[in-house]
Amino acid sequence: MITLETIQEAHDRIRPFIHRTAVLTNQTINERAGAELFFKCENFQKIGAFKARGGLNAVLQVAQNKEGSAITTHSSGNHAQAVAFAARQVGVPAYIVMPRTAPQVKKEAVLGYGANVIECEPTLDAREAGVREVMARTGAVLVHPFDDDRVIAGQATAAKELIEDIGGDQPFDVILAPVGGGGLLSGTALSTHYLSPSTRVIAGEPEGAADAILSFKSGQVERAPYINTIADGLMTSLSERTLAIIRAHVTDILTVSDPEIVAAMRLIWERMKIIIEPSCAVPLAAVLKHKDKFAGQKIGIILTGGNVDLGKLPF
Amino acid sequence: MITLETIQEAHDRIRPFIHRTAVLTNQTINERAGAELFFKCENFQKIGAFKARGGLNAVLQVAQNKEGSAITTHSSGNHAQAVAFAARQVGVPAYIVMPRTAPQVKKEAVLGYGANVIECEPTLDAREAGVREVMARTGAVLVHPFDDDRVIAGQATAAKELIEDIGGDQPFDVILAPVGGGGLLSGTALSTHYLSPSTRVIAGEPEGAADAILSFKSGQVERAPYINTIADGLMTSLSERTLAIIRAHVTDILTVSDPEIVAAMRLIWERMKIIIEPSCAVPLAAVLKHKDKFAGQKIGIILTGGNVDLGKLPF
Numbered sequence: 001m002i003t004l005e006t007i008q009e010a011h012d013r014i015r016p017f018i019h020r021t022a023v024l025t026n027q028t029i030n031e032r033a034g035a036e037l038f039f040k041c042e043n044f045q046k047i048g049a050f051k052a053r054g055g056l057n058a059v060l061q062v063a064q065n066k067e068g069s070a071i072t073t074h075s076s077g078n079h080a081q082a083v084a085f086a087a088r089q090v091g092v093p094a095y096i097v098m099p100r101t102a103p104q105v106k107k108e109a110v111l112g113y114g115a116n117v118i119e120c121e122p123t124l125d126a127r128e129a130g131v132r133e134v135m136a137r138t139g140a141v142l143v144h145p146f147d148d149d150r151v152i153a154g155q156a157t158a159a160k161e162l163i164e165d166i167g168g169d170q171p172f173d174v175i176l177a178p179v180g181g182g183g184l185l186s187g188t189a190l191s192t193h194y195l196s197p198s199t200r201v202i203a204g205e206p207e208g209a210a211d212a213i214l215s216f217k218s219g220q221v222e223r224a225p226y227i228n229t230i231a232d233g234l235m236t237s238l239s240e241r242t243l244a245i246i247r248a249h250v251t252d253i254l255t256v257s258d259p260e261i262v263a264a265m266r267l268i269w270e271r272m273k274i275i276i277e278p279s280c281a282v283p284l285a286a287v288l289k290h291k292d293k294f295a296g297q298k299i300g301i302i303l304t305g306g307n308v309d310l311g312k313l314p315f
Numbered sequence: 316m317i318t319l320e321t322i323q324e325a326h327d328r329i330r331p332f333i334h335r336t337a338v339l340t341n342q343t344i345n346e347r348a349g350a351e352l353f354f355k356c357e358n359f360q361k362i363g364a365f366k367a368r369g370g371l372n373a374v375l376q377v378a379q380n381k382e383g384s385a386i387t388t389h390s391s392g393n394h395a396q397a398v399a400f401a402a403r404q405v406g407v408p409a410y411i412v413m414p415r416t417a418p419q420v421k422k423e424a425v426l427g428y429g430a431n432v433i434e435c436e437p438t439l440d441a442r443e444a445g446v447r448e449v450m451a452r453t454g455a456v457l458v459h460p461f462d463d464d465r466v467i468a469g470q471a472t473a474a475k476e477l478i479e480d481i482g483g484d485q486p487f488d489v490i491l492a493p494v495g496g497g498g499l500l501s502g503t504a505l506s507t508h509y510l511s512p513s514t515r516v517i518a519g520e521p522e523g524a525a526d527a528i529l530s531f532k533s534g535q536v537e538r539a540p541y542i543n544t545i546a547d548g549l550m551t552s553l554s555e556r557t558l559a560i561i562r563a564h565v566t567d568i569l570t571v572s573d574p575e576i577v578a579a580m581r582l583i584w585e586r587m588k589i590i591i592e593p594s595c596a597v598p599l600a601a602v603l604k605h606k607d608k609f610a611g612q613k614i615g616i617i618l619t620g621g622n623v624d625l626g627k628l629p630f
Contacts, residue, residue, distance in 0.1 A: 022337065043588045044587075044588055048588060266625065269590055269625060270625065272359075273358045273359055273363060273589060273590040273591075273621035274588060274589055274590065275584055275588040275589065275590060276588075306588035310581065310584060310585065310628070310630050311630060313625070313628070315625050315626060
């Protein structure tokens with residue numbers, strides 16, 4: 001059970017290691033949306049993504065409680081960097097299992113934080129086997145990217161800061177986050193539930209990885225009908241843990257197409273002059289697609305990260 | 316003569332219309348440079364560039380003093396948008412003379428601010444003739460992109476804010492700005508001279524538009540030996556006015572190649588997650604090229620703008 005106190009303790013624990021990221025606004029985008037948008041810029045966070053928060057909250061506790069002699073996880077994305085970064089802060093070895101097909105630049109980023117990269121075949125089975133092998137060999141503790149209360153409590157601190165900084169005098173009508181495995185969305189929903197109970201939480205999901213909207217409706221963890229989206233951070237499915245929190249505290253999940261995601265991404269790049277990943281643009285794409293749902297409202301949006309390959313841009 | 320009071324009055328005049336832009340830092344870039352860098356983010360300024368400052372300071376005075384019934388200028392770049400934006404704030408018609416070869420997106424941006432676009436042949440003669448024709452026909456007043464004390468005093472407010480926000484307890488060792496026509500550099504040098512007299516001002520200039528370094532040495536306005544650079548905002552030559560200020564208050568001009576500019580631009584995009592124009596990257600390229608000159612120092616850098624064509628990136 002993640003309480004308000006859990007989230008407050010997570011924030012106190014990770015605060016020395018993270019940025020309290022800026023909240024930006026843009027007049028043109030407000031006019032385009034017909035609403036008042038506040039963007040929480042986790043693309044400016046350590047390692048370039050909100051994942052630093054959850055990774056730190058878990059790794060700091062593993063180290064403090066001496067739960068293991070090392071940390072491991074499997075990820076080809078921002079969570080890999082987050083765990084490597086966090087492990088370096090506490091001086092514990094990290095073993096990151098990555099598919100051999102992962103971009104070299106991502107492997108180098110993990111190596112740059114002093115972690116070990118264990119290559120495996122690009123399947124979920126091979127990744128999980130790789131982690132089990134590391135755990136058996138090194139005594140490492142697994143820090144899962146989202147199916148972990150400590151990770152969720154860490155991710156919750158982004159919405160906590162957004163509410164504290166901007167939602168004081170006049171609460172947000174809505175806070176939006178994208179949904180992949182549901183760690184950020186769960187944390188966002190919990191912080192909002194505790195700190196701004198009148199605020200709805202709505203998720204954006206790519207049509208090309210639309211599992212969460214099915215699970216949300218059925219109450220079972222469902223698989224996406226197909227996986228094909230530019231939002232490469234959002235391809236994973238929910239877990240029982242994240243689904244339960246999302247069913248309890250999220251109002252709605254809205255899906256958007258890849259062209260809508262790219263258009264929203266381009267709007268943020270061109271107008272706000274900041275670099276965001278495609279996954280980040282999903283909530284804005286949802287707001288622009290469903291203007292009637294958001295007209296005239298005060299809206300918070302978590303911009304999740306800015307780690308893009310400049311050589312492979314969609315425009 | 317631009318005094319401290321002139322700059323303070325300019326700041327008071329334009330303050331309601333501009334952003335006090337953020338100053339960002341980045342640990343990785345500091346490590347790479349071996350110095351402590353503070354980036355003044357004018358890419359976040361209105362119209363996406365510092366030029367809003369000078370345009371506003373001139374246009375607001377033209378309107379207040381009823382010097383003419385309209386505003387005109389010739390520009391294919393950020394100054395065109397700055398004048399169009401400023402004219403709209405005061406409700407005065409603007410006529411922007413643009414070469415017919417200018418990108419459609421730039422013409423549309425000017426039209427979007429409600430200004431009139433007058434197309435001309437892409438030569439300096441044709442542009443100047445176009446402006447003369449507009450002045451004769453409409454009674455418009457010319458606001459030159461840099462050869463104008465009111466424009467220079469407006470541009471000076473960027474360095475003024477940087478010094479006020481970051482240069483208080485421990486003054487900057489150096490402030491760097493890029494140099495094209497010299498409006499920003501002149502304003503930066505004057506603000507620094509008045510407000511932080513122990514701070515050196517150094518300019519960065521592309522090798523492919525290297526007129527300022529020649530003029531700085533000879534004391535005459537010189538032409539560049541050749542014009543061929545990705546830094547399209549820095550192709551113009553100094554005027555007598557800007558050269559005089561630069562000779563009086565600038566310590567040095569450092570030139571950098573286009574590959575050095577692109578590498579510095581990419582470093583800022585990848586590490587700071589912000590979008591800057593190639594021209595912006597010239598001072599950082601100079602710092603990275605001449606590390607010995609800057610080692611261990613506190614350095615301010617004006618990032619001038621973020622208006623890039625995402626379809627034509629150099630990486």
